[in-house]
Every structure is written in structure tokens, then in C-alpha cells.
Amino acid sequence: MAGLRGRGNLVLGAAVRPPYADGMDAIRVKGLTKRYGRTPAVAGIDFAVPAGETVALLGGNGAGKTTTIAMLLGLLIPTEGSITVLGHDIARDRFAALARMNFSSPYVALPHRLTVAENLRVYCHLYDVRGTARRIAELAAELDFADLLGRPAGQLSAGQKTRVALAKALINRPELLLLDEPSASLDPDTADFLRGYLERYRAESGCTMLLASHNMAEVERLCSFVLMMKRGRIVDRGTPAELLRRYARSDLEEVFLDIARDRRAAEAVS
Amino acid sequence: MSGARPALRRVWALLYRHIALYRGSWPRLLELTYWPTLQLCIWGFTASFFAARLGNPGAVAAGALLGGVLLWEIALRTQMGVAMGFLEEIWSRNLGHVFVSPLRPWELLAALVGVAFMRVAIGITPALLLAWFLYAFNLFALGPVLVLFAVNLMVMGWWVSLGVVSLILRHGAGAEALAWTVLFGITPFAAVFYPVAVLPHALQPVALALPAAHVFEGMRAALSTGVVAWGHLGWAAGLNLAWLAAAGALFAAQFRAARVRGALISIGE
Structure with missing residues (x-):
């Protein structure tokens, strides 16, 4: 099954269309770790992004999003773990992947x-x-x-x-687009134009997108799946609808705050 | 996107980026010609003064001095050209885009060498013309061997700048002052204006380990006797190869270390 798989063995919800019949993943990350000295910036994360999907990487400042993106782009060498992008092992063949992606x-x-x-x-x-x-x-x-x-x-x-x-x-x-806060510091009109463009572009091109953002409205509109990071780990994941249901919240901003403030899904519900 | 054509286009991309930069900035163009021209004027008038006082021996010494000034500028401008080309990417906060493109590190270096060649040509040409116009000194009178002198000094500029870029990768923009100063620090040992024999005995091996010292010994021999000192040229070429290999290894190691430390993301901050 084409899906966004991880340690929690969660998969994309039924609402999300499988991108390709063969279930190819545009990004596959296994045991990805980055330590600076003894300090872990990213601590053994696993995830896969199916081709054609738009996935959000969310988390507060210092959660490890930028470090993860830098490793996907080959700017940063992981301490442990493996990254495969568009079928290319980033450790051995990053230039072939970089030619097919952008940032x-x-x-x-x-x-x-x-x-x-x-x-x-x-x-x-x-x-x-x-x-x-x-x-x-x-x-x-x-x-x-x-x-x-x-x-x-x-x-x-x-x-x-x-x-x-x-x-x-x-x-x-690009077949894969990595976007770091694409609408930061934009006025609402420009931000809306940008999101609309990205939606159309993905629909027409089948491009896979990984988006790091602090704008939850943007994530809800663009993304079919969300990876929540905190202190270098993926602490939760799911479709926006699944996360809203799990935390009994009406928007992703509240889910984000629950996670940032260490309120577990069950506590949030109760 | 492997193959010669895409690789050449990537090198051209960075060359074009610098051509566009200089084309749109006359202060940058002026800066390229300013120092070589100023150096030539100062040393040219000094040499003219001694030539007038000392007669023929003074004229020969003046020729050697002017030749030294002009040729040393080739090494200086090459070294600064490569290092400044790299720094331009840091200053414009563009390194993040460059390093996530399919550009290989060696292609970046090839482009920076091209940028340096362009800077040398723009910077030195007015000084060469001025030397001929003001002091009737024609560097091209050295003949075809001039090309070998110039190539050796350019290669020396490359490996020194590779060392500088490696230090910038290691220490960030804090090391950027080396881009302007490092080769000036080598000048006393490079035998640009005087023979190696003038140096204290303890320092002579240091000078002879530098390709520049052999180039300038060769230049003085060619100017005074008209004979090409092939031995010195051979030493210069051999030393350049050895230093280039060492600097290349240092760059490769520092580039990888920068990717381990995450310095490519934060460089310049």
C-alpha cells in the first residue's frame, strides 16, 4: 500500500489518493540521526513520502526540521541512518537526486x-x-x-x-520540491496566491512536496500528511483529519500547541 | 545530469553569475584595476629614479623590479579572484542554493579559477599598458617564456586560495580577511624584488619551497642574460603540482568536514 510509513506504522488515510500504482516513495528515511557532539539534533527518525504527495514537517523551533531538510539536500552528513531520494542514495549519489529536486x-x-x-x-x-x-x-x-x-x-x-x-x-x-516556510513574511493576499499556485502545480505536475511551515492554515490547505517533530523525534503523524480527531481539536494550530506543550492525544481528548 | 555538457554549463553558470555582477558594478571593475595600477606607478617611479642615478645597471634592476611587480600581481590577483569569488557567494547568502544544485565541488573550483582569470585579465592589462607607456617597459619582451612564468604564478594563486577557502569553510567568514592578506605575507619569501641569496640562510629553504621564488629567479635571469633558466621553471612547476595536490586534499577534507558540522548552512553568520 502506498503510504507514509513510519515507526508507528501509520499510513496515509483513505482520503489521500495513492500517487503511483507501484507505490514508489519519493523520500525514504531510515534511522536518521544527527548529533553535534553529544547533542542530538535529529534522533533516529523514520518516514517515507509517497511520490506525488505534499507532506508537512511541523515542529517548534529547534525541533529538527531544518536539520532534516539539510540532510535530505545533502548539505549535512547524517551521523547515522540512510536517506533515499527519488531512488538515489544521498550518501553515494546525491548529485543525481539534486538534479531532479529543488529547494x-x-x-x-x-x-x-x-x-x-x-x-x-x-x-x-x-x-x-x-x-x-x-x-x-x-x-x-x-x-x-x-x-x-x-x-x-x-x-x-x-x-x-x-x-x-x-x-x-x-x-x-523538479520531481521533488522542499519548501522551508514558503509563505513566511508574506501578506495574506500573496500567501494565498502562492498556496493556490503550489496546489495547481502539484496537481498538474505530480510533484512531491515536503513543506516545513509554522503556518497551520497553510498546512491544512496544502498537505495530505503531517509529521510532527519535537526534540529531534517524530512524535506524531497522520493526515490533518486524523490528527484533529486524535487530539479532539478543530484546527492544526491547537494540535501543534498540544504537542509543543507535551499534552498527549488522550489527555487532549479528556 | 552527468556528462561533459551539463558539467560545462554548471561551470558557465557561476562564471556568468560573476560576469553579470561585474557588468553591473563599475566600482567592482575599478577596484580590479586600482591596486595593480597604483603598485606599478609607485614602483615604476622608484625604479626610474634609480635607473637615472645608476645608469645601465640601474636600468636592468629597474626592469627586474617592474617585471616583478607585474608578474607578482598575477599571483596576487589570481589568489584574490578565487577567494573573493567564493566570498561573493557567502556575502549574497547564495551558498545554500549553489550547494543544493547538482554543482560538484570541482566545478565550483573550476568556475572560481575562471573568475580569477577574468579578474587578472581586467586588472593587469591597464598596468601592462601603463608600464609600456610611462616607463617603456614591455613585459612581453621576455618572449614565450613569459607564458610559463604567468601560468606558474597563476597555479600558485590557485593553491594558496584553495587553502584560504578551506580556512573559510573551517572558520567561517571570520577567516575572510585572509583572502586579501595571505599572499602579501608570503611576499618577503617569494623573491619578487630581490634574489633568494639576499635572504638569511635559514630562510632560503623557505623561499625555495615556493614556486614564486623560482619564477622570479628565472625572470631575472631572462631579463639580464636573455637565457631561460629551465631548471628554475622545472622546480616551479614541480612545487606547484605538489602544493596543488596538498591544497586540493585540504579543500576536500574541509568541504566534507563542513558537511558534517553543518557549516554549509550557517557559513557567513
Whole structure:
């Protein structure tokens, strides 16, 4: 069964469509551990993300989300455990996986002095994208920044930067997209545009997405499955509906607070 | 995305990124030519003064001095070019994007070498023209051997900068001042302006372990006698290979250590 499997042997709910008949996982993580000295940042987590799904990685500050994403991207070497991304073992073959995936974060910038078009051209070359001018024009039209192509990236507003950063992340038509707080510091209108775009993109492309976010409304709208992290461990997981039911809450924000404040599902219900 | 064509495109991507940066920033272009031109003016007028006082021996010494200034700038600008190219990625907080692309570390280095070559060409050309115009000194009079001198000094710039980049990977942006200063620290031992024999005996082995000392001994021999000192050139090339291998191993080790420590995420902070 195609599902988001883990130590708790939980699977995706029936509401979530199986992405591929063969049940291929876009991400498979086993016993993933990262220690800095004796301090564990990620403590032996297991999960799998089925191809075509959008999964949220949630947790408070210091929960281990960024460390996990950094290991998925090959920026950080795990202390223990294994990561397979799109069928490639990240420890041995990360470049083959990196060519088929992409990443966006508001905390990583594009060179400020280069224009938007120059920046996107750089990434077309890095990802060996054919038809550079056509691809940039397509993304500029889809994400509504054609009028910004000649402007230096450093002169863009937060919303404009986010759209350009997303264009950079989509430049190679990734099969897997890792998004770190995609709507951080965006106004509600821009954030809604971004979420709508991501929904359409996933539906049309079948792209798998792993999303780290503190915005629970965003998670409820975009994600079919949620992994809750705390102190380097996955402490709960399930579809948004399952988590709401388990904690007897009406929205994920309350579930998040229950987990952050160490209220177990049963206690929350009682 | 393996194969020669994608690899060349990835190298070109970073080269293009720096060309776009310099194309849109005249202060950066000015900075490239400023120091070589200033150095040449200071040393050129000094050399002219001694040449006028001392006659023919002074003119030969002046030629050696100007040749030293111009050739040493090749090593300096190459080393700074590679290190500054890397620092530009840190300053623009772009390393996170670069290292999650399929760009291999050796492709990054190849691009930085290309950036350095571009910086050398832009930086040194005005100084070369000025040397010819103001002091009637033509470095190209050395003949084809000039290419070998220049290549050896560029390679020395590469391995020194690999060491600097390794230190930046190890210690973060706190080590960035080395990008400007490290080769100046080597200058006294590089025999740029005087023969190795002038140095105290204890320091001569240090100088002779540097490819630059052999290049400049060779340059002085070529300028004064017209004979190419192939022995010195051979030593320079051999030493460069050894140092390059050592610096490459250091870079590889530090790059991996940075991935273990998570420094690629937080570098520059």
C-alpha cells in the first residue's frame, strides 16, 4: 500500500489518493540521526513520502526540521541512518537526486545585484535546463513577475522575492520540491496566491512536496500528511483529519500547541 | 545530469553569475584595476629614479623590479579572484542554493579559477599598458617564456586560495580577511624584488619551497642574460603540482568536514 510509513506504522488515510500504482516513495528515511557532539539534533527518525504527495514537517523551533531538510539536500552528513531520494542514495549519489529536486527558503537569498532574469539564467545553466529564455518567460508569466525580470533581486519586495525564489525552485521542473516556510513574511493576499499556485502545480505536475511551515492554515490547505517533530523525534503523524480527531481539536494550530506543550492525544481528548 | 555538457554549463553558470555582477558594478571593475595600477606607478617611479642615478645597471634592476611587480600581481590577483569569488557567494547568502544544485565541488573550483582569470585579465592589462607607456617597459619582451612564468604564478594563486577557502569553510567568514592578506605575507619569501641569496640562510629553504621564488629567479635571469633558466621553471612547476595536490586534499577534507558540522548552512553568520 502506498503510504507514509513510519515507526508507528501509520499510513496515509483513505482520503489521500495513492500517487503511483507501484507505490514508489519519493523520500525514504531510515534511522536518521544527527548529533553535534553529544547533542542530538535529529534522533533516529523514520518516514517515507509517497511520490506525488505534499507532506508537512511541523515542529517548534529547534525541533529538527531544518536539520532534516539539510540532510535530505545533502548539505549535512547524517551521523547515522540512510536517506533515499527519488531512488538515489544521498550518501553515494546525491548529485543525481539534486538534479531532479529543488529547494526554496526565505532564509537563502539570490544575489542581490543580479537582475531577476540573470539570476534565473544562472539556475537554468546550473540545472541544465534547455530553452532558457522560454522557461524563464513561462515562469514569469505563471508567477506574475514578467515586469520584474530586469530589476535587481535586491530591490524586490518580500512578496516579489518569494515569487522569484519559487520560480528558481521550479526552474528544473523538479520531481521533488522542499519548501522551508514558503509563505513566511508574506501578506495574506500573496500567501494565498502562492498556496493556490503550489496546489495547481502539484496537481498538474505530480510533484512531491515536503513543506516545513509554522503556518497551520497553510498546512491544512496544502498537505495530505503531517509529521510532527519535537526534540529531534517524530512524535506524531497522520493526515490533518486524523490528527484533529486524535487530539479532539478543530484546527492544526491547537494540535501543534498540544504537542509543543507535551499534552498527549488522550489527555487532549479528556 | 552527468556528462561533459551539463558539467560545462554548471561551470558557465557561476562564471556568468560573476560576469553579470561585474557588468553591473563599475566600482567592482575599478577596484580590479586600482591596486595593480597604483603598485606599478609607485614602483615604476622608484625604479626610474634609480635607473637615472645608476645608469645601465640601474636600468636592468629597474626592469627586474617592474617585471616583478607585474608578474607578482598575477599571483596576487589570481589568489584574490578565487577567494573573493567564493566570498561573493557567502556575502549574497547564495551558498545554500549553489550547494543544493547538482554543482560538484570541482566545478565550483573550476568556475572560481575562471573568475580569477577574468579578474587578472581586467586588472593587469591597464598596468601592462601603463608600464609600456610611462616607463617603456614591455613585459612581453621576455618572449614565450613569459607564458610559463604567468601560468606558474597563476597555479600558485590557485593553491594558496584553495587553502584560504578551506580556512573559510573551517572558520567561517571570520577567516575572510585572509583572502586579501595571505599572499602579501608570503611576499618577503617569494623573491619578487630581490634574489633568494639576499635572504638569511635559514630562510632560503623557505623561499625555495615556493614556486614564486623560482619564477622570479628565472625572470631575472631572462631579463639580464636573455637565457631561460629551465631548471628554475622545472622546480616551479614541480612545487606547484605538489602544493596543488596538498591544497586540493585540504579543500576536500574541509568541504566534507563542513558537511558534517553543518557549516554549509550557517557559513557567513
